[in-house]
Amino acid sequence: MVSAWESAASVPDPELPAVTIADLGILRDVREENGAVTVTITPTYSGCPAMAQIAADLRHRLVDAGYDRVDIRTELSPAWTTDWISPDGRRKLAEAGIAPPRAAGPVSVTLTCRPPVRCPRCGSAGTRELSRFSGTACKALRQCQACLEPFEHVKEH
Amino acid sequence: MSEQSEFDAYLSLGEVTEDDHRWAFGTGFADPLAGIDAAVPADVDPGDLAATCLALGDDALIYSHRLQQWVTRAPELEEETALANVALDLLGQARLLLTRAGQAEGAVAGEQGRDEDQLAFFRGEGEFRNVRLVERADADFAELVVRLLVFSAWRLELMGSLTGDADPVLAAIAAKAVKELTYHRDYAAAWVVRLGDGTDYSRAKAQAALDTLWPLAAELGLDGAADAHLGAVFAEATLTRPTAPRLAPVAGKTGRDGTHTEAMGYILAELQSVARAHPDATW
Numbered sequence: 001m002v003s004a005w006e007s008a009a010s011v012p013d014p015e016l017p018a019v020t021i022a023d024l025g026i027l028r029d030v031r032e033e034n035g036a037v038t039v040t041i042t043p044t045y046s047g048c049p050a051m052a053q054i055a056a057d058l059r060h061r062l063v064d065a066g067y068d069r070v071d072i073r074t075e076l077s078p079a080w081t082t083d084w085i086s087p088d089g090r091r092k093l094a095e096a097g098i099a100p101p102r103a104a105g106p107v108s109v110t111l112t113c114r115p116p117v118r119c120p121r122c123g124s125a126g127t128r129e130l131s132r133f134s135g136t137a138c139k140a141l142r143q144c145q146a147c148l149e150p151f152e153h154v155k156e157h
Numbered sequence: 158m159s160e161q162s163e164f165d166a167y168l169s170l171g172e173v174t175e176d177d178h179r180w181a182f183g184t185g186f187a188d189p190l191a192g193i194d195a196a197v198p199a200d201v202d203p204g205d206l207a208a209t210c211l212a213l214g215d216d217a218l219i220y221s222h223r224l225q226q227w228v229t230r231a232p233e234l235e236e237e238t239a240l241a242n243v244a245l246d247l248l249g250q251a252r253l254l255l256t257r258a259g260q261a262e263g264a265v266a267g268e269q270g271r272d273e274d275q276l277a278f279f280r281g282e283g284e285f286r287n288v289r290l291v292e293r294a295d296a297d298f299a300e301l302v303v304r305l306l307v308f309s310a311w312r313l314e315l316m317g318s319l320t321g322d323a324d325p326v327l328a329a330i331a332a333k334a335v336k337e338l339t340y341h342r343d344y345a346a347a348w349v350v351r352l353g354d355g356t357d358y359s360r361a362k363a364q365a366a367l368d369t370l371w372p373l374a375a376e377l378g379l380d381g382a383a384d385a386h387l388g389a390v391f392a393e394a395t396l397t398r399p400t401a402p403r404l405a406p407v408a409g410k411t412g413r414d415g416t417h418t419e420a421m422g423y424i425l426a427e428l429q430s431v432a433r434a435h436p437d438a439t440w
Contacts, residue, residue, distance in 0.1 A: 045249060047245040047247070047252070051189075073193070133239040
């Protein structure tokens with residue numbers, strides 16, 4: 001039987017299916033006691049609409065793996081940060097054409113000395129922000145000035 | 158990964174089992190505080206906690222609704238996406254805060270309090286505690302970004318001060334909100350500077366927006382870091398801080414007392430009328 005952690009950790013993010021909820025740091029804890037599994041997850045943003053989907057996916061994955069009693073809990077504190085995205089998760093994001101966040105969380109726009117966001121397709125450091133927001137709460141929209149491809153960037157949070 | 162579970166999951170959102178009828182309108186079927194200890198700590202007055210969460214939750218709910226009205230009407234797709242994202246963050250904050258308000262209200266009464274849906278859809282205008290600034294309909298894009306700047310700067314400081322609150326749930330909600338509001342404030346500030354320090358036409362629009370909104374901003378009691386931030390942005394945007402007097406209270410009462418502007422009734426009609434017409438609808 002696959003362990004409860006492994007089952008839970010294999011659930012893909014509904015909006016970023018290239019990475020799992022474990023890669024993103026959304027999965028905080030999985031406890032197994034007398035056949036009952038308690039899973040703790042954390043929202044990326046207060047209004048993230050994928051939370052209900054993630055909870056439903058977790059429940060199904062664990063029931064399929066043979067765990068009948070599943071309790072899914074939310075935890076808000078400490079607040080999720082992109083620093084919790086694993087090195088593996090960052091690599092998978094880049095492979096899927098999504099620029100991973102830079103380290104060290106959100107920084108006010110007045111500070112400009114950050115490493116550049118590289119184009120996930122050609123690797124160029126010459127990219128510009130098209131919009132501070134994109135298709136989901138956790139991403140911004142950028143464009144590469146070398147290969148001209150627009151791409152999404154998981155913004156530092 | 159097994160193909161089977163991947164697909165069932167989407168379908169599962171619509172699955173109906175005997176104990177799984179969902180009310181047609183709200184989001185209360187998925188408790189945003191599920192699994193978090195609902196108890197109010199002994200050193201926290203549940204009545205005060207309920208009032209704080211309700212006021213901050215109402216600010217977010219009503220303002221989110223106003224921002225959502227720009228969807229399909231924004232000048233560019235990128236700005237529309239931005240505004241929808243800001244509205245979504247605020248709606249998320251509203252859900253958490255209203256849920257916590259209901260828990261605290263329950264602790265006062267010694268029974269189950271109202272849930273987020275009951276609070277959002279079934280209160281009358283006089284029971285809402287939001288500030289009057291969030292009620293107004295934006296006349297143009299300049300009003301939109303000026304109000305978003307003032308609101309975000311104020312709420313950011315307020316939430317920052319609540320990250321150390323004695324109630325751990327409110328403190329956690331605030332800590333999350335701080336990150337989101339920092340981003341909203343920066344987005345709005347960039348636009349205010351762009352319009353204010355832009356053409357004569359855009360500058361006149363931005364100044365007119367600030368002059369129009371300023372009487373409503375007085376109700377926020379802006380001071381400290383929020384006020385300093387606004388001053389810095391206005392300077393960069395070459396805008397003049399208005400000296401207009403505050404919008405008078407009505408019989409001494411303002412939004413936090415449940416006294417609202419004319420705009421409030423129209424928002425609630427849009428927000429609540431369908432849910433109230435079909436209060437028993439489920440799917």
